[in-house]
Amino acid sequence: MSPRRRDSESTATARAGRRAELLATAAEVFASRGYSATTVREVADAAGILGGSLYYHFDSKESMVDEILSTFLTDLWASYDRITAAGLGARETFHALIAESFRMIDLYRPAVMIYQNESRHLAANPRFGYLLDSMRRFREMWLSVLDRGVLDGEFRADLDTGLIYRFIRDTVWVAASWYRSDGALSADEIARQYIVMVLEGILET
Amino acid sequence: MSPRRRDSESTATARAGRRAELLATAAEVFASRGYSATTVREVADAAGILGGSLYYHFDSKESMVDEILSTFLTDLWASYDRITAAGLGARETFHALIAESFRMIDLYRPAVMIYQNESRHLAANPRFGYLLDSMRRFREMWLSVLDRGVLDGEFRADLDTGLIYRFIRDTVWVAASWYRSDGALSADEIARQYIVMVLEGILET
Amino acid sequence: MSPRRRDSESTATARAGRRAELLATAAEVFASRGYSATTVREVADAAGILGGSLYYHFDSKESMVDEILSTFLTDLWASYDRITAAGLGARETFHALIAESFRMIDLYRPAVMIYQNESRHLAANPRFGYLLDSMRRFREMWLSVLDRGVLDGEFRADLDTGLIYRFIRDTVWVAASWYRSDGALSADEIARQYIVMVLEGILET
Amino acid sequence: MSPRRRDSESTATARAGRRAELLATAAEVFASRGYSATTVREVADAAGILGGSLYYHFDSKESMVDEILSTFLTDLWASYDRITAAGLGARETFHALIAESFRMIDLYRPAVMIYQNESRHLAANPRFGYLLDSMRRFREMWLSVLDRGVLDGEFRADLDTGLIYRFIRDTVWVAASWYRSDGALSADEIARQYIVMVLEGILET
DNA sequence: GATGAATGAGAATTCATTCAT
DNA sequence: CATGAATGAATTCTCATTCAT
Numbered sequence A, B, C, D: 001m002s003p004r005r006r007d008s009e010s011t012a013t014a015r016a017g018r019r020a021e022l023l024a025t026a027a028e029v030f031a032s033r034g035y036s037a038t039t040v041r042e043v044a045d046a047a048g049i050l051g052g053s054l055y056y057h058f059d060s061k062e063s064m065v066d067e068i069l070s071t072f073l074t075d076l077w078a079s080y081d082r083i084t085a086a087g088l089g090a091r092e093t094f095h096a097l098i099a100e101s102f103r104m105i106d107l108y109r110p111a112v113m114i115y116q117n118e119s120r121h122l123a124a125n126p127r128f129g130y131l132l133d134s135m136r137r138f139r140e141m142w143l144s145v146l147d148r149g150v151l152d153g154e155f156r157a158d159l160d161t162g163l164i165y166r167f168i169r170d171t172v173w174v175a176a177s178w179y180r181s182d183g184a185l186s187a188d189e190i191a192r193q194y195i196v197m198v199l200e201g202i203l204e205t
Numbered sequence E: 001g002a003t004g005a006a007t008g009a010g011a012a013t014t015c016a017t018t019c020a021t
Numbered sequence F: 001c002a003t004g005a006a007t008g009a010a011t012t013c014t015c016a017t018t019c020a021t
Helices: A003-033 A040-047 A051-057 A061-084 A090-122 A126-151 A161-177 A187-200 B003-033 B040-047 B051-057 B061-084 B090-122 B126-151 B161-177 B187-200 C003-033 C040-047 C051-057 C061-084 C090-122 C126-151 C161-177 C187-200 D003-033 D040-047 D051-057 D061-084 D090-122 D126-151 D161-177 D187-200
Strands: none
Touching: A003 A040, A003 A051, A003 A061, A003 A090, A040 A051, A040 A061, A061 A090, A061 A126, A090 A126, A090 A161, A090 A187, A126 A161, A161 A187, A161 B161, A161 B187, A187 B161, A187 B187, B003 B040, B003 B051, B003 B061, B003 B090, B040 B051, B040 B061, B061 B090, B061 B126, B090 B126, B090 B161, B090 B187, B126 B161, B161 B187, C003 C040, C003 C051, C003 C061, C003 C090, C040 C051, C040 C061, C061 C090, C061 C126, C090 C126, C090 C161, C090 C187, C126 C161, C161 C187, C161 D161, C161 D187, C187 D161, C187 D187, D003 D040, D003 D051, D003 D061, D003 D090, D040 D051, D040 D061, D061 D090, D061 D126, D090 D126, D090 D161, D090 D187, D126 D161, D161 D187
């Protein structure tokens, strides 16, 4: 509680704040221009500073995406884990996961876009091994929900669950590319309609 | 059938063939590594020639993607136009468009991936204005099919057709990223299941 | 006069100064080796930095010549305009323009050489349209002086003024290629003899 | 006179003709675009063949300029030598040399332009040593004429003959850059007026 | 924290030249 | 004679990164 300590605390906080601010800017730019097509200078420009100045905050361009993606994925999996651990039925779990995914898109739109567009390329780098892990976990999680649903007689048995899985995976995340938090439909409404579509189809019955 | 005629035929063919060959290689590499992350040298390596030699055939890296994408889109729209001009009902049109899309993925997998992953960035360049045109046409085409289907009572009226459109658009093309022509499911089988999924949903009834 | 003020002054000066310094170096090299035969690396070497570093200051090799030439021409025309607006007689204007031209050669020798040697080629590029403008203005300016001189009975009427104009234009600027500010004749002395030569001829009378 | 011999003769002639034709084209292009800014492909395009095909006729781009320049200079010096050996007075020699120079411009316009614009750069190459020789001879020839003229009381003694020499040299050759054989003034008329200008000046007397 | 000026590796592109056909 | 396709070195330009101030 000495002045010195308060100082260093507020400095640390300010620093973290600036860092987060810069990461948000970087994420935005990476998402819209593509990671490898984006120059460090473009990120800096968007942040209103000079290219070199970014290196006071980050080691490298790579460490920026790294932090953007790992922050997002950490939060994502905390949420997913909470849902899958809740002991819900297949259909309810399905519901909850989809809804949560759209909430994540709402929260981390740029990060989701980067995840969606750049994962394949980045994953070649050992540093981004966790991306592969995440994709694997994602697959297992969904297959487990779908397979259980088929077993329970809730989901159709005449469709390839592997295909359904890809179908869900792709459509959910790709929504990040057109979703606008200020658009006509809220994240929750999109999730609701999306769930209806996937569960019941678009045919009039 | 005289030797002379065979000669001039085979040269003409070789000429066009070499170009197509190089474009196929380039498309493959662009698709797998990402356009801007791919170096011209990588394309050349994959083609078994030196970097500079590509410039005998193409003006620039950009003109390579340009040709890859415009060739694909020209063929795609020729097919789509044939279908929409056939005077089918909404549901049959839906069917035919989806099936054709998967056939296109089968035929132009790398081009589709590039279209899917790089369109946004490339479209910033006036040279690629046709990408925006294509996206616009795509949207109009699908909305027209969906709206007609809703009017005809074939498609549900309680879902946002704009949302359905995006849903379809994204899932169809994204399949290019995992589709293997030598995989377990054929393009037609994928299309069939995909259509069932979208039309009837994944719920057991 | 506080240290702070001196600092910021000297930084601002250094900034503009560095650019001007590099341009002076580039002009020197372009003038002596020829613009298109000069490599960016040669300019950088002459400036004591690496090739890539030049691009921190300039967009391209082209923009370097551009700046060199436009700076020179801006100054040149300011001077010429001052003279032609002074309301002098044809012969006095003639005098003043020639003298000023030699002063410009003294001041901008490399730029003049580049102007002289590369204008034709560069002018094909729309970016250098001002070179054509300048040549046109130059022609009009001289023809107007010469024609007025003929009318006033000061210049001979039996010579083609178009020919005289070219004669003057070429000889004046071409002097840049051999003029040395440390040579035996000063710019003013050269101008003086030059004027005598053109006005009175080289014949003993 | 055997058919074989006639054949080889006419082939040789045709070959030489084609060679001269290509050189004329090359000279034109080098003159208008500048030697180092001109690509071999541009020359070939202008000749209606492909880049590589030029190498059937010439060893290199360099050997093309070489042949262009040396052909011109050989002819030029043959003429100059004839004149200086004729034992004329200073003024008559002056007359004859200028007239001959304009005739050369008429005959070898592109070569003269190349000589004028590229000599300095090319001369750095030992292969083009003859360019320096030519320049040196040129200087000596003119200084000798001028000095003799001053001694004989024909030319003014109050002007620096070195300056007059440069003045003549530059204005004469530079005319190649604007001279058109189909222009309003013939080579002879230009020479005539030029001689008057230089000898008597442009002042009305 | 940020700036201005560089570095240096590597990217895209150019171009003279070669060569089998 | 000419072509088509390459080579490979050089060139222009880009960009992540560094660092003294």
